[in-house]
Amino acid sequence: MSERVFRYGGRPPMQQEALVRSQMRLAHAYRNDLVQIERGRRAAIREAIAQAGDVPALSRAVVAAEEMLERSLAVVRTSKVKARSRNAATPELRASVEQARKVLREAKRALAEARKRVREDETIVRRCDEINELAGELRRSARAYCGVYWGTYLRIEAAMQASSQMPLYDGAEPNDPRFVRWSGEGTIAIQLQHGLDPSKLLEGKDTRARLRPMPPSADGKCGKNIYLLELRIGTAAKRQPIFATFSVRLHRPFPEGAIIRWIAVHCRRHASNERWYVDFTISVPEVVRAADDPTAPKGAVGIDVGWRVIGDEIRVARWSDDSNGEGELRLPAALIRELRYADTLRALRDEKFNLAIGFIVGFLAEVPAGVVVPEWFKRERFSQWRSCARLESFVRYWRSHRFAGDEDLFIALEAWRYRDSHLWHFEVGQRRKALGQRRDLYRVFASKLAKTYALVVLPKFDRSKIARRPNLERPEKHQVEKARSNRHLVATSELEGAIKNACVVEYVAPENVTLTCSQCQIIQQFDAAKELVHTCPNGHVWDQDDNAATNILNRRVLKPDAPSPTPTDTKEVKRNERWLRARRGQAERTERTQKSKSPSDNAAE
DSSP, rough: EEEEEEEEOOSOSBBBBHHHHHHHHHHHHHHHHHHHHHHHHHHHHHHHHHTTTTTHHHHHHHHHHHHHHHHHHHHHHHHHHHHHHHHHHHHHOOOOOOOOHHHHHHHHHHHHHHHHHHHHHHHHHHHHHHHHHHHHHHHHHHHHHHHOHHHHHHHHHHHHHTTSSSSETTTTTEEEOOOOOOOOOEEEEEEEEEEEEEHHHHHHSSEEEEEEEEEOOOSSSOTTTEEEEEEEEEEEEEGGGGEEEEEOOOOOOOOOOOOEEEEEEEEETTTTHHHHEEEEEEEEEEOOOOTTOTTSSOOOOEEEEEEETTTTTEEEEEEEEETOEEEEEOHHHHHHHHHHHHHHHHHHOOOOHHHHHHHHHHHHHHHOTTTOOHHHTOOOOOOOOOOOHHHHHHHHHHHHSTTTHHHHHHHHHHHHHHHHHHHHHHHHHHHHHHHHHHHHHHHHHHHHHHHSEEEEEEEOOOOOTTTOOOOOOOTHHHHHHHHHHHHHHHHHHHHHHHHHHHSEEEEOOOOOOTTTTTTTOOBOOOOOTTEEEOOTSSSOOOEEHHHEEEEEEHHSOOOOSSOOOOOOHHHHHHHHHHHHHHHHHHHHHHHHHHHHHHHHHHHHH
């Protein structure tokens, strides 16, 4: 069985709307409570590590290296200001900055290695066990008092469990999950233990979820495939279920043999509007094909995922298979224009916002004679405002608190508010449409791979390194920012996620896949950013992305006699590995606890 998510459009609750929104608000508060507990757990573990071994001395060395780098950068900035030129820094000053960066990198590396060694110390391990046990008690207490129905809090806890696996440090800096601001969005969910057949859901007898056709309306305006979804969100007296009712458009049926595992209703904000939709997480049986079936996927393909501007298009993937086939995936120029147009609309909104703030600041600088500005107006620091939503809220408040002499300014700000609302909805709609087109392009590409190849080989590449902010002191800042913009535009992680969801994927080491000649295996350094087509010392000419895809494939060759793994097999293995790790970790903690107890404690037990 493999899991899929079927998404259908919905409408706001027809019954129990107040309770649904209350559950979403409580779920948001519960998530932030778990974030607070997790941040405290991480801070306590970091504090225990910071006092052990040579970590304190190395931490002071990192602070000293950061101060030295800041002093070097300050000298460079001062020279640029005096010369009124970006390129005023001398080679000596740039060399001092690079040396300071090198010292800082080495200090951070030494600190990271010391922290890793300290984590293996028996005393620190026992202290971490105590901290984790206390955090577990706090999480259980937060669950008991959160007021969220169990299906919803299970999803929140699953998300927090994933975030708790993040490293304690991002380099040398603390790494913590972040709080989420309440914006009116939320999710309610129900888990169907052991699964539920869609036909049982339509019978309307289950106490967790029910689905029935929408009764025909008197005016005949009820659309096709409209159903009423009743989702349990609470329990009344005598264990009677409390259902919330939503209208859902089931535009496609469930697959044959599907089993429903989860049902989740989401509310998301698009500009000032709400969008509701329902996700059905289902398990569907795998299609078993005969070994001699000509339609069964065969062979392997290596894919080099990245981004490269080629004319008006951007190449996002280059692939090479074991039968000498090759190809590529590009974002077309029309889609790139659609993706960038939303940013253009955002820039236009910012420009008009700055003009509106300028009107207010100018009005307060030269108040017309005889006009008395109220205190609630004068106390605001408009020049520091950066949010269109804040100014819109201020104008709405102003509408019911008018004062004499504000006519011209109020009319101008009201016109700005009307225009900004239009541009806001335009921007959000444009971005949603463009992102949907890109997602569909990636999913179609992944679907074709899954139907053609038994195995997809990808490099195990850490994208967090290239996601960091560029160095603002370097002269090539403009080119780095442009590359960063293209990285956000193509979203290679979304492409890789689509491939992982559709195909059987195996990862290989990414080292030197671009610099190694796939024909003679010679590694040669060259400027990969500027040289798309390269000639190796033995005279082999290749496109570097095509060469990288071939190297990726060659690092994992599919064995013809071995049965091809299926996505279900891979998920089952990972699930068993997680279960075994959890059991092993629990046994190790129990053993450490027993060892740490004194003989008198053991005798008392």
